Amino acid sequence: DNNVYQVYEDEIQALEEEIKLLTEKYEDIQQESTFYSEEEILNSMKSFQRETQGESKGHESPSDLKAQLESLEADLSFLMKLTGFQFTSHSKKTVEKTRDRTVQKHRLSGNCHSLSFQLEFQLLEMQSKEKVSSVVTDLSIIMESGEDSGLSKFVSSVEEHGSLVTFFRSLSTYAEWFEHRRRTFLHFK
Numbered sequence: 001d002n003n004v005y006q007v008y009e010d011e012i013q014a015l016e017e018e019i020k021l022l023t024e025k026y027e028d029i030q031q032e033s034t035f036y037s038e039e040e041i042l043n044s045m046k047s048f049q050r051e052t053q054g055e056s057k058g059h060e061s062p063s064d065l066k067a068q069l070e071s072l073e074a075d076l077s078f079l080m081k082l083t084g085f086q087f088t089s090h091s092k093k094t095v096e097k098t099r100d101r102t103v104q105k106h107r108l109s110g111n112c113h114s115l116s117f118q119l120e121f122q123l124l125e126m127q128s129k130e131k132v133s134s135v136v137t138d139l140s141i142i143m144e145s146g147e148d149s150g151l152s153k154f155v156s157s158v159e160e161h162g163s164l165v166t167f168f169r170s171l172s173t174y175a176e177w178f179e180h181r182r183r184t185f186l187h188f189k
Contacts, residue, residue: 028093083172084113100127113175114182118142121164136162 080086087110096103102125109118121139125132139162141155151174158167 083168084175085168085172086111095122101125102127112171113179115143115171115175115178117171119164119167121162136164139164141167 087108089107089109091107093105094102095105104123104125105120106123107118107120110116119139119141122137124135124137126135139159141159143151143155154170154174155167158164158170
């Protein structure tokens with residue numbers, strides 16, 4: 001008899017946890033939508049309608065759009081071959097938004113040649129009268145460095161300084177030479 005009650009208790013607890021998670025997701029969505037005033041939403045809708053009406057008048061035909069898409073895909077393929085980067089996932093969540101300040105949390109994962117990486121950081125965008133400035137904060141990088149202490153030190157330094165550009169430039173070069181070394185050692189084995 002107690003076993004039956006325990007099964008029901010476990011089921012109730014699992015459902016309560018699921019309700020809690022769904023409530024949190026709903027509140028996040030509500031928070032995202034309340035960042036924009038009704039006026040901003042109406043202006044965006046009017047702008048979108050003007051754009052779609054302009055497109056429907058024949059400014060861009062489906063064949064033009066298809067050609068543009070193929071061109072962008074070719075550019076992306078070229079950049080992936082040139083840099084060795086292939087991004088596998090990206091997620092973005094707005095943490096805070098005011099008139100002159102926006103904080104977004106980004107998660108990014110991918111490969112550079114044969115090395116995989118994961119990044120998590122916050123992007124703080126501050127808007128003044130004439131310009132927008134962006135600052136990367138809370139940068140966290142996850143990589144399998146194996147026995148290479150130099151790579152671990154580099155990752156720690158980049159996390160400390162919050163420099164994404166330095167990370168991507170250096171990782172591209174390092175991963176390319178890492179791949180060359182790996183192939184060379186395989187050749188001699």
